[in-house]
Amino acid sequence: MKILLMVKQVPDVSVSGMEDGKVPRGGPSVLNPQCEYALDAATLLKSEGDEVIAICMGPPSARESLFRCLELGADRAYHLCDPDFAGSDVWATAKTLSRLVLERESDFDYVFCGQKAADSETGQVPTMVAELLGVPQVGACYRLAKGTGSVHAWRERSGRIERYELGPRALVAVERGCNVHRLPSVSDFLNARRKELTVLTRQDLSINRDECGLKGSHTVVRNIHFLSSSREGIKLHLDDTSCAIDTVLRSVRRRGQ
Amino acid sequence: MKEESCSTCPTKSSCAGGCQRSEAELAEMYDLDADTTEGHMVWVELDYSTGMPELKEASKELIAKARSFDDQRVIGILFGPESARNAAREAFSYGADTIYHVRHPSFTDFNLESFTAGLTAVAERVKPNTLILAASDEGMELGPRTAARMGVGITADCTDLEMDKGVLRMTRPTFGGKLMATIISNTRPQMATVRPGAFPVPEAEEDRQGTVINWPMNPKPHIEPVESIASEEGACLTDAELIISVGGGIGNLRNLELAKEIADRLGAEMACSRNVVEKGWMDQDRQVGQTGNVVKPKVYLALGISGAIQHQTGMSGSQNIIAVNNDPGAAIHQIANVSIIGDVGEFLQRLLKRLDEEEAADI
Ligand SMILES: Cc1cc2nc3c(=O)[nH]c(=O)nc-3n(C[C@H](O)[C@H](O)[C@H](O)COP(=O)(O)OP(=O)(O)OC[C@H]3O[C@@H](n4cnc5c(N)ncnc54)[C@H](O)[C@@H]3O)c2cc1C
Ligand SMILES: Nc1ncnc2c1ncn2[C@@H]1O[C@H](COP(=O)(O)O)[C@@H](O)[C@H]1O
Numbered sequence: 001m002k003i004l005l006m007v008k009q010v011p012d013v014s015v016s017g018m019e020d021g022k023v024p025r026g027g028p029s030v031l032n033p034q035c036e037y038a039l040d041a042a043t044l045l046k047s048e049g050d051e052v053i054a055i056c057m058g059p060p061s062a063r064e065s066l067f068r069c070l071e072l073g074a075d076r077a078y079h080l081c082d083p084d085f086a087g088s089d090v091w092a093t094a095k096t097l098s099r100l101v102l103e104r105e106s107d108f109d110y111v112f113c114g115q116k117a118a119d120s121e122t123g124q125v126p127t128m129v130a131e132l133l134g135v136p137q138v139g140a141c142y143r144l145a146k147g148t149g150s151v152h153a154w155r156e157r158s159g160r161i162e163r164y165e166l167g168p169r170a171l172v173a174v175e176r177g178c179n180v181h182r183l184p185s186v187s188d189f190l191n192a193r194r195k196e197l198t199v200l201t202r203q204d205l206s207i208n209r210d211e212c213g214l215k216g217s218h219t220v221v222r223n224i225h226f227l228s229s230s231r232e233g234i235k236l237h238l239d240d241t242s243c244a245i246d247t248v249l250r251s252v253r254r255r256g257q
Numbered sequence: 258m259k260e261e262s263c264s265t266c267p268t269k270s271s272c273a274g275g276c277q278r279s280e281a282e283l284a285e286m287y288d289l290d291a292d293t294t295e296g297h298m299v300w301v302e303l304d305y306s307t308g309m310p311e312l313k314e315a316s317k318e319l320i321a322k323a324r325s326f327d328d329q330r331v332i333g334i335l336f337g338p339e340s341a342r343n344a345a346r347e348a349f350s351y352g353a354d355t356i357y358h359v360r361h362p363s364f365t366d367f368n369l370e371s372f373t374a375g376l377t378a379v380a381e382r383v384k385p386n387t388l389i390l391a392a393s394d395e396g397m398e399l400g401p402r403t404a405a406r407m408g409v410g411i412t413a414d415c416t417d418l419e420m421d422k423g424v425l426r427m428t429r430p431t432f433g434g435k436l437m438a439t440i441i442s443n444t445r446p447q448m449a450t451v452r453p454g455a456f457p458v459p460e461a462e463e464d465r466q467g468t469v470i471n472w473p474m475n476p477k478p479h480i481e482p483v484e485s486i487a488s489e490e491g492a493c494l495t496d497a498e499l500i501i502s503v504g505g506g507i508g509n510l511r512n513l514e515l516a517k518e519i520a521d522r523l524g525a526e527m528a529c530s531r532n533v534v535e536k537g538w539m540d541q542d543r544q545v546g547q548t549g550n551v552v553k554p555k556v557y558l559a560l561g562i563s564g565a566i567q568h569q570t571g572m573s574g575s576q577n578i579i580a581v582n583n584d585p586g587a588a589i590h591q592i593a594n595v596s597i598i599g600d601v602g603e604f605l606q607r608l609l610k611r612l613d614e615e616e617a618a619d620i
Contacts, residue, residue, distance in 0.1 A: 011432075090401070091410050119432055122413040124401035131405035136370070136480045139398055157367075157394045159496065162482035170480070218410025218444040222426065224436050233590070238581070238599025238607075245604075245611050247595055251577055252499060252523055252556050 001050040003042045004111045007035040009058045009065040010119040031065040034114030038174040041144040042112050043073035051075050070192040072184045082201040087214030094128030096212050099205050109168035115140055115175040126173040137171040138164050294445045296330035297323035298385035301348050303337055305365055310341045315391035315453035317351045322456045324352030326420035334379050336364040349467035359472045367395045370479035373402045385446045387425050392450040400450040409444035415451045454553030454574035497526035500554045504530040506561020506601050515605040530562050546571035561601040564589025
């Protein structure tokens with residue numbers, strides 16, 4: 001069984017202060033938490049002879065996230081690293097990632113992704129990759145288990161818990177809370193830097209310059225600003241009158257209509 | 258577009274038995290092959306929980322929003338059996354001009370593959386300027402899958418949309434909700450998924466008319482769950498209309514019990530901030546925010562919650578926010594519709610007393 005694991009490196013938003021209104025650059029980065037759950041799931045399902053291949057498109061520093069995957073049990077890794085990939089939107093990202101899969105690892109059985117990236121939080125890359133690879137998908141998966149010749153995937157959708165039995169050639173996007181962190185094996189941990197990590201550029205995959213990165217993107221960020229969702233609210237003092245309680249009960253009962 | 262349509266079908270009687278025209282025939286009949294993009298298309302999501310197909314609130318919001326963009330046509334597309342035709346009427350009352358009804362008895366259930374194929378086919382025929390979907394569990398899959406099939410851009414989980422001379426300006430939170438980004442698309446249709454609750458639902462205009470176009474389609478094979486059971490937890494929070502949410506300011510377990518009693522009596526769901534989860538007072542599955550649930554109730558009663566940005570990410574889509582916090586400078590007061598500056602414990606006591614009085618008066 002060949003599992004491809006798509007991982008993203010994200011700025012560590014829990015430490016980088018953004019108080020000055022600037023998006024941190026060159027600050028500490030981490031492996032996207034939900035991707036780490038996908039990695040756990042992949043290594044949990046892996047038996048003798050199976051292969052888990054981590055794939056990341058990102059700047060040179062993203063190499064660290066791939067090493068982390070190798071330390072935690074991935075067998076090989078690809079790093080899509082080229083200045084021409086910079087500025088990719090979800091479309092360009094999905095296009096580039098699926099190009100790699102089709103060119104180099106088209107005999108995959110499963111593709112595992114995180115459901116969302118902690119920085120962009122679009123949650124669209126997995127779905128677009130599934131479409132571009134022409135495989136079905138199960139998103140928002142919170143539990144995975146091995147079946148016979150299949151993978152069992154649990155998800156919640158619109159108030160229902162669904163279980164899928166996925167035969168090979170499917171994509172699973174894994175959400176927070178999927179399975180449990182497993183302790184890495186000592187040999188994986190020690191051998192990580194000796195495992196194969198292939199760096200690929202745009203030319204290695206014969207992608208046109210205007211098909212990737214900022215140029216190949218279909219959406220453009222026009223501006224970024226601080227959240228200012230202030231509403232014109234009514235201010236009441238609890239001490240004043242019983243007016244506060246009246247107001248609350250009235251809107252609660254009318255459900256805000 | 259010609260006058261005739263399935264709702265005023267030249268062979269009206271045949272519609273009752275299901276319109277069997279091919280896509281090509283339909284295209285010719287309605288002269289749909291316009292070479293410029295025009296109109297705003299909305300995926301109309303249906304709810305069958307009452308037995309009758311009804312529009313989901315989020316779809317009403319989007320239809321009305323699309324109507325407000327400019328004076329272009331609003332085209333809805335819905336999937337469902339014959340009976341879903343009633344929902345078309347409802348869509349007209351919120352502002353749709355034309356409804357494409359992609360019809361099959363099995364389409365009461367979401368079918369990603371069929372819906373993607375249907376949405377792509379209709380969008381390629383109509384060539385709308387924009388195509389918007391609710392960022393529901395289903396819309397979050399149908400949107401990007403369709404965008405990838407058409408090879409166009411899409412912006413996910415928008416909290417605001419603005420139309421500027423045909424260009425859709427899509428605003429969404431990024432970096433865990435700390436920043437807002439405004440994004441435009443350089444492909445057509447301009448696609449977006451929109452967080453439910455982002456826009457108000459207007460009054461329905463009961464007598465508004467529109468055109469229904471039937472689009473027969475056979476379902477495509479897709480993966481189906483081998484097991485599907487109603488989940489009890491979590492779902493009730495994301496779907497709840499009334500939420501009482503407690504934060505660090507609740508202070509003690511006695512106050513928490515009061516809040517729970519009030520929730521019980523008002524039929525509210527309880528939720529909390531991360532602070533309360535960390536104290537071990539409530540379960541993580543009740544947490545609202547960036548690392549918890551995203552809720553969009555009609556009323557969100559925030560008791561002793563500071564309104565940290567990570568918390569706001571999960572609840573700013575609420576229709577009505579009522580905040581009780583003794584610090585007039587707390588961030589929650591800036592996003593609240595009603596702010597009550599005062600002590601939570603006292604507020605709870607007074608509210609409970611009022612409920613008791615009302616009950617006594619009723620007997
Ligand atoms: C990566 C990350 C993710 C996070 N995710 C989430 C998340 O998903 N959800 C979440 O909620 N938080 C999240 N947080 C934490 C968040 O930053 C805040 O710390 C948290 O929301 C604070 O909770 P609080 O407002 O209940 O508590 P506090 O900050 O302690 O605020 C208590 C409030 O109650 C008021 N108060 C005190 N006493 C009284 C009284 N007697 N009467 C009335 N008011 C009173 C105070 O004025 C204050 O405003 C996250 C943080 C990080 C770094
Ligand atoms: N640059 C990338 N390289 C590899 N995988 C990615 C990349 N961007 C997104 N993904 C995958 O898509 C998931 C969701 O990301 P997003 O759609 O950006 O929220 C991530 O958890 C990864 O699995």
